Amino acid sequence: xxxxxxxxxxxxxxxxxxxxxxxxxxxxxxxxxxxxxxxxxxxxxxxxxxxxxxxxxxxxxxxxxxxxxxxxxxxxxxxxxxxxxxxxxxxxxxxxxxxxxxxxxxxxxxxxxxxxxxxxxxxxxxxxxxxxxxxxxxxxxxxxxxxxxxxxxxxxxxxxxxxxxxxxxxxxxxxxxxxxxxxxxxxxxxxxxxxxxxxxxxxxxxxxxxxxxxxxxxxxxxxxxxxxxxxxxxxxxxxxxxxxxxxxxxxxxxxxxxxxxxxxxxxxxxxxxxxxxxxxxxxxxxxxxxxxxxxxxxxxxxxxxxxxxxxxxxxxxxxxxxxxxxxxxxxxxxxxxxxxxxxxxxxxxxxxxxxxxxxxxxxxxxxxxxxxxxxxxxxxxxxxxxxxxxxxxxxxxxxxxxxxxxxxxxxxxxxxxxxxxxxxxxxxxxxxxxxxxxxxxxxxxxxxxxxxxxxxxxxxxxxxxx
Numbered sequence: 001x002x003x004x005x006x007x008x009x010x011x012x013x014x015x016x017x018x019x020x021x022x023x024x025x026x027x028x029x030x031x032x033x034x035x036x037x038x039x040x041x042x043x044x045x046x047x048x049x050x051x052x053x054x055x056x057x058x059x060x061x062x063x064x065x066x067x068x069x070x071x072x073x074x075x076x077x078x079x080x081x082x083x084x085x086x087x088x089x090x091x092x093x094x095x096x097x098x099x100x101x102x103x104x105x106x107x108x109x110x111x112x113x114x115x116x117x118x119x120x121x122x123x124x125x126x127x128x129x130x131x132x133x134x135x136x137x138x139x140x141x142x143x144x145x146x147x148x149x150x151x152x153x154x155x156x157x158x159x160x161x162x163x164x165x166x167x168x169x170x171x172x173x174x175x176x177x178x179x180x181x182x183x184x185x186x187x188x189x190x191x192x193x194x195x196x197x198x199x200x201x202x203x204x205x206x207x208x209x210x211x212x213x214x215x216x217x218x219x220x221x222x223x224x225x226x227x228x229x230x231x232x233x234x235x236x237x238x239x240x241x242x243x244x245x246x247x248x249x250x251x252x253x254x255x256x257x258x259x260x261x262x263x264x265x266x267x268x269x270x271x272x273x274x275x276x277x278x279x280x281x282x283x284x285x286x287x288x289x290x291x292x293x294x295x296x297x298x299x300x301x302x303x304x305x306x307x308x309x310x311x312x313x314x315x316x317x318x319x320x321x322x323x324x325x326x327x328x329x330x331x332x333x334x335x336x337x338x339x340x341x342x343x344x345x346x347x348x349x350x351x352x353x354x355x356x357x358x359x360x361x362x363x364x365x366x367x368x369x370x371x372x373x374x375x376x377x378x379x380x381x382x383x384x385x386x387x388x389x390x391x392x393x394x395x396x397x398x399x400x401x402x403x404x405x406x407x408x409x410x411x412x413x414x415x416x417x418x419x420x421x422x423x424x425x426x427x428x429x430x431x432x433x434x435x436x437x438x439x440x441x442x443x444x445x446x447x448x449x450x451x452x453x454x455x456x457x458x459x460x461x462x463x464x465x466x
Contacts (some may be wrong), residue, residue, distance in 0.1 A: 131381060132382050141363040141389070145356040145359040146356065148359060149352045152351055152352045153349075153416055156351060156352075159172065159408060159414050160339065160340030160342075165320075165322045167409065170408075178344040182298075182344065186207060186298075187297070188204050206292075207296055210293035213289065216287070217251050218237070218238035218239070218252075218257040218271075219232075219236070220271060225261050230338040231334050233337075234302040234307055235262075236257055236258065238252075238258065239301055239307075240307050241304045249283045252274075252276075253280065255271055256269060257270075260310040264311055264328075295343060303343055309333040310330045310333050312330060316328060320335055332412050336415075346417060346418060349417055349418040349419065352397065352416060352419055353394060353422040357390065357422075360386075384434065384437060388430060391430045394422050401415065401420075
């Protein structure tokens with residue numbers, strides 16, 4: 001039901017209510033007058049009966065014949081000449097409301113329903129679609145999640161290591177451990193003397209075989225085009241863990257290399273050493289296998305979607321050397337990847353938002369069990385509240401990450417990309433759930449107004465029609 005139809009239905013329902021109240025008052029007044037009339041009629045009937053008997057007696061004593069009775073008067077009732085109460089059609093509802101001075105500015109629900117019924121509907125609405133109240137335990141759970149997540153980000157995630165503006169940076173022990181283990185899993189070279197256990201030896205052989213088999217046209221090193229050994233995997237989109245499933249497959253099918261050059265321009269070049277293939281499945285397998293062979297190498301693979309930031313030439317606000325000027329987001333992105341911000345460190349950054357979500361999930365599970373219901377029985381207001389708590393938690397963690405970056409001397413390597421991606425995901429999830437709530441509310445209102453409109457149509461329809 002659109003807004004115009006809804007307004008017409010509201011007006012029709014209020015007009016119907018106005019007519020019913022007017023008819024009720026008129027009927028009550030008529031009932032009173034009818035009672036008085038019936039009483040007076042009974043008295044007059046008795047008196048006429050006595051008079052009729054007296055007249056008959058007088059005629060009898062005088063020996064005269066009584067004349068015949070006069071013709072009966074018209075027996076139609078007064079109501080036969082009274083026209084029906086006006087029944088406004090929907091096209092004339094607004095005119096009828098204006099003529100009858102019907103009040104339509106108030107709450108239609110309060111005017112159409114008794115107070116107790118309106119209160120019951122409002123209670124049901126708040127139970128189904130209202131905002132779940134927050135208490136101190138909710139804020140306490142958020143505070144705990146933010147505190148643990150921020151400390152994890154500062155102490156465990158830290159930075160990939162190295163130095164910044166000549167000062168050594170505190171590296172992540174988890175990232176350092178993963179990179180140390182990667183040395184034992186990377187493709188083996190002829191002079192490799194690294195000690196490996198049986199599992200590591202097996203994986204190393206697999207990555208070596210993958211490197212030999214999965215040759216791809218987008219694995220290009222060309223410093224003139226900005227595809228240097230340090231950043232060519234970031235620049236060529238086929239190496240992106242997610243974008244590569246699209247652009248990498250396309251490059252293999254066409255024998256090309258799709259990349260973003262050092263000036264931020266989108267480029268597609270032919271690789272003469274490769275011919276395009278017509279098998280999309282084979283191309284997809286090669287993208288995955290080639291990524292598997294690269295992920296354990298010293299340079300590793302870039303984080304998902306990080307390559308797209310190279311298209312942004314706006315100033316980032318970060319300076320990469322002491323006393324230097326602020327550089328573009330593109331240059332910051334290339335600097336981060338070239339200095340160790342790869343997929344392994346990205347996995348480390350996911351620990352902070354993951355811990356926060358675990359804490360909040362455990363909290364909501366405990367509250368649900370205390371209330372005697374399972375998590376799957378959560379109402380829409382409870383789900384909306386959960387999403388709001390998650391969004392607020394990740395927003396605070398993102399703010400804490402900005403503070404962490406400042407404490408690290410505005411080193412861009414301290415940025416937690418996973419935290420900001422999680423915040424964007426939660427904001428989208430909250431917007432989707434809010435839109436779903438609005439849709440359900442609108443549907444409930446539309447269904448109610450359609451039922452009310454149907455009642456109004458039936459009430460206002462001419463007699464004898466359906």
